[in-house]
Amino acid sequence: MDKILILDFGSQVTQLIARRVREAHVYSEIHPFDVTIDFIRDFAPKAIILSGGPNSVYESDYQADPALFELGVPVLGICYGMQWMAQSLGGKVESGNVREFGYAEIRARGHSALFRDIQDKTNDQGHGLLDVWMSHGDKVTAVPEGFKVIASNDSCPIAAIADEDRKFYAVQFHPEVTHTKQGTAMINRFVLEIAGAAPSWVMKDYIETAVARIREQVGSDEVILGLSGGVDSSVAAALIHRAIGDQLTCVFVDHGLLRYKEAEQVMEMFAGNLGVKVIHVNAAEDFMKHLEGVSDPEQKRKIIGREFVEVFQQESAKLPSAKWLAQGTIYPDVIESAGSKTKKAHTIKSHHNVGGLPDTLKLQLLEPLRELFKDEVRELGVALGLPPHMVYRHPFPGPGLGVRILGEVKSEFVGLLQRADAIFIEELRNFGWYDKTSQAFAVFLPVKSVGVMGDGRTYDYVVALRAVVTSDFMTAHWAELPYELLGRVSNRIINEVRGINRVVYDVSGKPPATIEWE
Numbered sequence: 001m002d003k004i005l006i007l008d009f010g011s012q013v014t015q016l017i018a019r020r021v022r023e024a025h026v027y028s029e030i031h032p033f034d035v036t037i038d039f040i041r042d043f044a045p046k047a048i049i050l051s052g053g054p055n056s057v058y059e060s061d062y063q064a065d066p067a068l069f070e071l072g073v074p075v076l077g078i079c080y081g082m083q084w085m086a087q088s089l090g091g092k093v094e095s096g097n098v099r100e101f102g103y104a105e106i107r108a109r110g111h112s113a114l115f116r117d118i119q120d121k122t123n124d125q126g127h128g129l130l131d132v133w134m135s136h137g138d139k140v141t142a143v144p145e146g147f148k149v150i151a152s153n154d155s156c157p158i159a160a161i162a163d164e165d166r167k168f169y170a171v172q173f174h175p176e177v178t179h180t181k182q183g184t185a186m187i188n189r190f191v192l193e194i195a196g197a198a199p200s201w202v203m204k205d206y207i208e209t210a211v212a213r214i215r216e217q218v219g220s221d222e223v224i225l226g227l228s229g230g231v232d233s234s235v236a237a238a239l240i241h242r243a244i245g246d247q248l249t250c251v252f253v254d255h256g257l258l259r260y261k262e263a264e265q266v267m268e269m270f271a272g273n274l275g276v277k278v279i280h281v282n283a284a285e286d287f288m289k290h291l292e293g294v295s296d297p298e299q300k301r302k303i304i305g306r307e308f309v310e311v312f313q314q315e316s317a318k319l320p321s322a323k324w325l326a327q328g329t330i331y332p333d334v335i336e337s338a339g340s341k342t343k344k345a346h347t348i349k350s351h352h353n354v355g356g357l358p359d360t361l362k363l364q365l366l367e368p369l370r371e372l373f374k375d376e377v378r379e380l381g382v383a384l385g386l387p388p389h390m391v392y393r394h395p396f397p398g399p400g401l402g403v404r405i406l407g408e409v410k411s412e413f414v415g416l417l418q419r420a421d422a423i424f425i426e427e428l429r430n431f432g433w434y435d436k437t438s439q440a441f442a443v444f445l446p447v448k449s450v451g452v453m454g455d456g457r458t459y460d461y462v463v464a465l466r467a468v469v470t471s472d473f474m475t476a477h478w479a480e481l482p483y484e485l486l487g488r489v490s491n492r493i494i495n496e497v498r499g500i501n502r503v504v505y506d507v508s509g510k511p512p513a514t515i516e517w518e
């Protein structure tokens with residue numbers, strides 16, 4: 001089987017590279033940039049891909065072993081990976097005076113194998129133009145010997161380079177994110193054609209492999225699974241249930257930070273659909289008590305994570321042979337918490353199920369979805385026979401309204417937000433927009449502003465509406481909701497939810513913002 005080696009310099013989107021390679025039906029593994037050259041030789045990669053990363057090559061100790069360029073293996077450098085390649089082979093990298101984050105249009109030049117016949121449009125002179133996603137502050141200012149420039153634009157004259165004899169390619173933009181429209185085509189080109197890897201690795205064997213792995217891991221132990229009613233834990237439950245049947249017990253925690261009527265709905269849905277044991281624990285009082293007086297987002301996340309585990313431990317103590325805690329952790333949870341194996345990335349926020357886990361956890365973790373992205377999890381859910389309305393729900397974060405009430409969480413705020421959020425979601429459905437957005441919700445802002453209602457003065461809180469479109473939740477666009485829908489939601493919230501007199505719409509993309517506000 002042909003294998004691709006991805007060396008991780010700490011990019012937030014390294015897993016997306018693996019995913020694109022997986023989509024080309026080629027097996028890949030991600031390893032830290034500082035593995036030894038012997039490791040690389042033994043791995044026997046068909047090609048090597050160098051990821052992006054947060055550092056600057058000219059002042060960082062994030063340096064791989066340049067001996068990898070002597071192995072006769074094709075190499076593709078992305079962003080930091082390009083900068084490291086250029087610097088290591090005798091080129092120059094400098095801090096740019098413009099930082100580029102977001103869309104850019106580049107012109108492909110010189111008929112390289114990487115871009116041949118791949119373009120979004122052509123300019124007057126017949127040159128191919130590509131819409132790409134950039135996220136960098138440094139740039140290559142001199143190309144190494146043997147290399148030529150294969151793409152450029154005004155702000156980044158050296159946007160891609162190649163030494164085609166040695167099959168070394170490097171791009172300043174990110175072909176692995178969906179915003180680079182031809183990114184998949186470029187990665188396919190590099191992996192399948194330039195490196196010549198055979199497309200023989202198929203996802204349809206995934207369930208069998210996963211089931212076998214779970215059986216082997218768990219043996220005859222019992223497993224407790226944190227079930228939220230969301231997509232990931234439901235799919236994890238179905239998968240684990242298929243593997244070990246009655247050895248699985250699900251625990252649904254009501255922490256008092258759920259959406260309007262959510263607890264009832266989740267219990268109802270599971271009674272009807274999964275055929276697995278579900279225990280409903282009401283822990284609202286404990287969660288709220290521990291959150292009192294706390295306003296720092298990371299601290300809130302850690303507390304919520306700890307309380308979750310507290311509940312799971314209590315419940316597992318009631319089962320004689322429970323040794324495992326299963327969770328629907330998926331890849332984006334891991335990378336944003338920098339809980340990945342390589343620990344080279346920056347922490348953006350601690351997802352409650354990753355960074356929030358305390359060291360005192362007595363159960364072993366079982367996370368069969370840890371390497372998958374949301375849409376892959378959904379595909380798996382469908383293959384496992386879960387109903388579409390469950391598989392295509394919007395995600396809801398484990399810490400729930402706890403990270404949608406900015407600052408300190410108070411019960412009064414929870415009530416206001418639940419009602420505003422329910423109105424927003426109801427109208428989204430009425431207007432046929434629920435399925436056109438990937439995630440939508442209301443955020444409670446603990447600031448007051450002045451309004452006038454019925455000729456009287458009001459001095460009340462603000463709610464922000466957030467709706468995004470994304471396929472993998474790593475990058476996202478704000479949804480271009482119709483004004484009529486926004487107007488209707490705003491009217492209803494201000495009229496129906498006493499205590500809120502202003503509604504705003506969030507028009508920030510990810511990056512630079514994140515989807516949740518905390």
Ligand SMILES: Nc1ncnc2c1ncn2[C@@H]1O[C@H](COP(=O)(O)OP(=O)(O)OP(=O)(O)O)[C@@H](O)[C@H]1O
Pocket residue numbers: 225226227228229230231232233234251252253254255326327328329330333353393394395396397398399
């Ligand atoms: N209320 C809850 N009770 C029990 N476990 C929970 C709860 N909320 C979250 N979890 C656990 O934390 C994991 C991560 O939560 P997350 O919201 O990312 O996934 P999900 O709820 O399964 O799916 P979705 O992303 O669609 O909401 C869940 O898979 C689940 O194991």
Ligand SMILES: O=c1[nH]c(=O)c2[nH+]cn([C@@H]3O[C@H](COP(=O)(O)O)[C@@H](O)[C@H]3O)c2[nH]1
Pocket residue numbers: 301332333336349350351352353395396397398399439473510513514515516517518
């Ligand atoms: O289970 C979860 N526990 C968490 O702590 C958490 N934080 C964010 N999210 C969800 O992850 C996706 C990306 O969110 P961000 O852009 O805000 O990081 C979005 O879908 C968020 O709702 C979480 N899910």
Ligand SMILES: NC(=O)CC[C@H](N)C(=O)O
Pocket residue numbers: 011051052053054055056078079080081135136137138139
């Ligand atoms: N995304 C990246 O890999 C960025 C590389 C480097 N830190 C820069 O700013 O240019």
Ligand SMILES: [Mg+2]
Pocket residue numbers: 228230231395396397398
């Ligand atoms: Mg959830």
